[in-house]
Amino acid sequence: MRDAFHDDLNSIGQTLIDMSRRVSRAMELATTALLEADLQLAEQIISDDDVIDVMQHELDAKTLNLLARQQPVAGDLRTLVTSLRMSADLERMGDMTHHIAKIARMRYPAKAVPEELASTIEDMGKIAKGIIDKTTHVIESHDLQLAVELEKDDDEMDKLHRKLFLTLLDDAWPHGIETAIDMTLLGRYYERCADHAVSVARRVYFLVTGEFASERN
Amino acid sequence: MRDAFHDDLNSIGQTLIDMSRRVSRAMELATTALLEADLQLAEQIISDDDVIDVMQHELDAKTLNLLARQQPVAGDLRTLVTSLRMSADLERMGDMTHHIAKIARMRYPAKAVPEELASTIEDMGKIAKGIIDKTTHVIESHDLQLAVELEKDDDEMDKLHRKLFLTLLDDAWPHGIETAIDMTLLGRYYERCADHAVSVARRVYFLVTGEFASERN
Numbered sequence: 001m002r003d004a005f006h007d008d009l010n011s012i013g014q015t016l017i018d019m020s021r022r023v024s025r026a027m028e029l030a031t032t033a034l035l036e037a038d039l040q041l042a043e044q045i046i047s048d049d050d051v052i053d054v055m056q057h058e059l060d061a062k063t064l065n066l067l068a069r070q071q072p073v074a075g076d077l078r079t080l081v082t083s084l085r086m087s088a089d090l091e092r093m094g095d096m097t098h099h100i101a102k103i104a105r106m107r108y109p110a111k112a113v114p115e116e117l118a119s120t121i122e123d124m125g126k127i128a129k130g131i132i133d134k135t136t137h138v139i140e141s142h143d144l145q146l147a148v149e150l151e152k153d154d155d156e157m158d159k160l161h162r163k164l165f166l167t168l169l170d171d172a173w174p175h176g177i178e179t180a181i182d183m184t185l186l187g188r189y190y191e192r193c194a195d196h197a198v199s200v201a202r203r204v205y206f207l208v209t210g211e212f213a214s215e216r217n
Numbered sequence: 218m219r220d221a222f223h224d225d226l227n228s229i230g231q232t233l234i235d236m237s238r239r240v241s242r243a244m245e246l247a248t249t250a251l252l253e254a255d256l257q258l259a260e261q262i263i264s265d266d267d268v269i270d271v272m273q274h275e276l277d278a279k280t281l282n283l284l285a286r287q288q289p290v291a292g293d294l295r296t297l298v299t300s301l302r303m304s305a306d307l308e309r310m311g312d313m314t315h316h317i318a319k320i321a322r323m324r325y326p327a328k329a330v331p332e333e334l335a336s337t338i339e340d341m342g343k344i345a346k347g348i349i350d351k352t353t354h355v356i357e358s359h360d361l362q363l364a365v366e367l368e369k370d371d372d373e374m375d376k377l378h379r380k381l382f383l384t385l386l387d388d389a390w391p392h393g394i395e396t397a398i399d400m401t402l403l404g405r406y407y408e409r410c411a412d413h414a415v416s417v418a419r420r421v422y423f424l425v426t427g428e429f430a431s432e433r434n
Contacts, residue, residue: 064298071288081281084298088305168394177385180394184401 005070008062012083013139015059019090020136020200022052024129026097027193031125034104034186035118037111045101052094056087063087082207086139089196089203093132096193103182112182114175117167124160124190127153128197135197138204147201157194161187222287225279229300230356232276236307237353237417239269241346243314244410248342251321251403252335254328262318269311273304280304299424303356306413306420310349313410320399329399331392334384341377341407344370345414352414355421364418374411378404 026045033041063083066072072080103112113121131153138147164187167173168180243262250258280297283289289297320329330338348370355364381404384390385397 064295067284067298068290068294071290073285073288077285078281081284081298081301084301085305088302165398168398173394177390177394177397180397181382181385181401184398185405188402188405 005066005072005076008066009076009079012059012063012066012080015055016083016086016090016139017136019052019055019059019087019094020132020139022048022055023090023093023097024132024136026052026094027100027125027129027132030097030100030104031122031129033101034112034125035122037104037108039105039108042101042104042108046098046105049094049098052091056091059087060084078207078210082203086200086203089200093193093196096189096196099189100186103186107182112179113186114179117164117183120160120164120167121186121190124157124164124187127157127160128190128194131157131194131197135200138201142204142208144205144208147205150198150201154194154198157191161191222283222289222293225283226293226296229276229280229283229297232272233300233303233307233356234353236269236272236276236304236311237349237356239265239272240307240310240314240410241349241353243269243311244317244342244346244349247314247317247321248339248346250318251329251342252339254321254325256322256325259318259321259325263315263322266311266315269308273308276304277301295424295427299420303417303420306417310410310413313406313413316406317403320403324399329396330403331396334381334400337377337381337384338403338407341374341381341404344374344377345407345411348374348411348414352417355418359421359425361422361425364422367415367418371411371415374408378408 026048029041030045032038033045063080067077067080070076106112111118131150134146134150134153137143138150164183168183173180243265246258247262249255250262280300284294284297287293323329328335348367351363351367351370354360355367381400385400390397
């Protein structure tokens, strides 16, 4: 009985890793769809987000079922409760890639991102994907050093976010309000996606140590 | 032993109600601070958000402790797990009021919201507070009819959100990029706060019925 239970715990961990990998890929593709005005790619990401939602529902159902049937204690209980929280973060990260792809689709055949901001958005996409990939590794390896490092990567994201606003607020900004709205929302989507990834890594930290990593808002 | 446990469950429910009331009040005050450029009020909401964060941390610690010590089954287990999720939503709703107050503070002594949008933002604040108040009542009463009604209120919020964008995109918009960015972010904060409140009500629905209310993204 216990062995089957630990198989189930392992499979929950594996699903979290799969979700995180899928979100990383969606983030990469969403940024490409956005920068290259690739409608087909954007559509694909928008429909693939359902897959992530379904993964979360199934994972949570399985987790709740194990909580109910096995009445786990200590570390196993913490694993299951943390899994519920991580899956919620990962689902929300998937939503962010979906939102990014929707902006690409809305502005097609034009490129949503003007030339001046293409490299900033590209960098935000890279940093976001980098943070998600490290988060995947943290889920897989429980590498707490890496979990702490992620906070620094998130600072890089905040810097890019400020840079984006400075570009928008430059008197020479020639692209009008609509593009400024798109860029404001995009900035927020990339930043929130990174925030959720950092939150997942913090939950792994809690899982392993029973303590919260220092949180900075 | 069981009686003490059910006292604990009741106190968790009461804390969720207290959190929701506190968020409702913060939403009302944040909107006032924003529309009236009231710096003192904005500062108060910004510092009060810590109180909501602390309530969440303490509530979750208590919930995790009960999960670990009591190994609850069936309905009690569902109550505890749902409580963890509701507290996360409520904490995030508090963050949104904090973000709104920060925009009020950033633009002080000017009013962040220009005259053309004051009534739209005022309405968004009212709808948000109305949704939060109904959510509080749903947590308290487990009134599923009201939980379903909330979805309609959320549609009203979406309408106001679209109205806000239309005003920004009007060729006659005279307030420039900075104000457009502020309004874009404000629109998102109100909308997200309402979304989280609807999510709390959905969780109560799940708690009572064991089934998910139909979700619309």
